[in-house]
Amino acid sequence: MSTRAIQDDYPPAFAHCYGCGAQNPHGHHLKSYLAGEETVARFTPDIRYSGGVPDHVYGGMIASLLDCHGAASAAAFARQKEGPKPGDGSEPVRFVTASLKVDFRRPTPLGVELVIKGRLRSLEGRKAWIDLSLDAGQLTCAVGEMLAIRLPGRTRT
Numbered sequence: 001m002s003t004r005a006i007q008d009d010y011p012p013a014f015a016h017c018y019g020c021g022a023q024n025p026h027g028h029h030l031k032s033y034l035a036g037e038e039t040v041a042r043f044t045p046d047i048r049y050s051g052g053v054p055d056h057v058y059g060g061m062i063a064s065l066l067d068c069h070g071a072a073s074a075a076a077f078a079r080q081k082e083g084p085k086p087g088d089g090s091e092p093v094r095f096v097t098a099s100l101k102v103d104f105r106r107p108t109p110l111g112v113e114l115v116i117k118g119r120l121r122s123l124e125g126r127k128a129w130i131d132l133s134l135d136a137g138q139l140t141c142a143v144g145e146m147l148a149i150r151l152p153g154r155t156r157t
Helices: 059-082
Strands: 032-035 038-043 095-104 114-124 127-136 139-150
Touching (some): 038 059, 059 127
């Protein structure tokens, strides 16, 4: 697994996201890492993210984690396909969410480290389809599908 987070290569103008932006002093600062054919992020939600089921995370937080990790995953998979490695000084690759579908499989516990994973389904032009999962221990609490669109700039794929 890479020791440098995908988000570490976001330029300051794109590092303000509440979920993963290093420039947002109030955000979650989610860090996603490329690990071979998948991406991995970890987050431990505390009591402020409580949902309608006592001692469990509210669904919006789960969607937010999948959203930020999915966009970072799309960027990492595009970079992996194109060859440049994060931190090599080349132009950053950024994606935004066009569509996010989340299936909640079971309540997600608070205070437990959540592991968010992403896998590339398809990369065609500016479109990346990412399959996502969110696990608490051995339990898959949510799965998602994202369509991410590459921001204009370098368009080689």
